[in-house]
Amino acid sequence: MSAPLERDLAEWLDYLSVLGVRELRVRQAAAPAPAPAPLVDPPPSSSCSAQGSLGISDEFADPPAADPAARLAEIRQDIGDCSRCKLHQGRTHIVFGVGNPRARLMFVGEGPGAEEDARGEPFVGRAGKKLDEMIAAIGLRREDVYIANVVKCRPPGNRDPEPDEIATCSPFLVRQIEAIRPRVIVTLGSPAARTLLRARAGITQLRGTWHSFRGIPVMPTFHPAYLLRSYTLENRRKVFEDLKAARERMDDAGS
Numbered sequence: 001m002s003a004p005l006e007r008d009l010a011e012w013l014d015y016l017s018v019l020g021v022r023e024l025r026v027r028q029a030a031a032p033a034p035a036p037a038p039l040v041d042p043p044p045s046s047s048c049s050a051q052g053s054l055g056i057s058d059e060f061a062d063p064p065a066a067d068p069a070a071r072l073a074e075i076r077q078d079i080g081d082c083s084r085c086k087l088h089q090g091r092t093h094i095v096f097g098v099g100n101p102r103a104r105l106m107f108v109g110e111g112p113g114a115e116e117d118a119r120g121e122p123f124v125g126r127a128g129k130k131l132d133e134m135i136a137a138i139g140l141r142r143e144d145v146y147i148a149n150v151v152k153c154r155p156p157g158n159r160d161p162e163p164d165e166i167a168t169c170s171p172f173l174v175r176q177i178e179a180i181r182p183r184v185i186v187t188l189g190s191p192a193a194r195t196l197l198r199a200r201a202g203i204t205q206l207r208g209t210w211h212s213f214r215g216i217p218v219m220p221t222f223h224p225a226y227l228l229r230s231y232t233l234e235n236r237r238k239v240f241e242d243l244k245a246a247r248e249r250m251d252d253a254g255s
């Protein structure tokens with residue numbers, strides 16, 4: 001096995017152990033599955049630093065896609081009519097992602113809800129309306145950004161995605177990020193932040209500070225569904241502050 005492959009595998013196994021996976025079963029895939037990409041940067045030296053440059057990281061395996069839309073289409077094709085994890089059993093649609101393939105700002109949620117499952121598009125239910133308002137509050141439109149989830153199929157009863165589901169599906173999210181190369185990522189809620197940042201901390205601790213995913217600045221904030229449940233002035237202010245910081249960082253990074 002080549003040294004980089006061995007290192008990737010070691011990082012991947014380490015990441016799975018953080019997620020709580022204790023056992024792996026190997027099965028023959030019907031079609032060749034994409035190689036799992038290691039998910040994360042090393043932990044940031046300071047929770048407030050954005051890990052150096054705002055530019056595109058050279059830590060991705062592939063050079064930037066000349067045609068991000070085509071790269072995204074390839075990733076969607078690789079997902080196929082997926083049955084890699086148990087979430088496929090209850091889904092109506094795979095919810096791949098939506099938005100501008102050259103978006104400078106990308107939002108990452110946890111997984112589709114009932115309405116998203118029915119329509120095949122992320123964040124179209126009540127939380128989605130709130131997300132649209134959040135996007136508008138920083139002077140952008142839904143079609144300016146890209147929106148995706150950690151898992152592409154609806155967890156039953158809107159529970160959090162489980163570690164094995166995240167481990168199976170998140171390589172596709174990584175490939176989406178790699179195709180789009182946004183200047184800034186905003187994660188929505190704990191599962192998305194923990195997945196990208198390999199953090200054990202909850203969203204209350206993580207939000208409001210800069211982190212990094214392969215050199216891309218990441219701002220974790222509250223999930224819009226949480227905001228709807230706890231619609232306090234303080235929470236709304238915090239989310240607005242997080243999004244304003246993300247917008248500023250995106251503008252600083254240029255086109």
Ligand code: URA
Pocket residue numbers: 109110111112113116121122123124127128149225
């Ligand atoms: N919540 C999420 O995290 N993602 C969606 O797409 C919808 C609700």
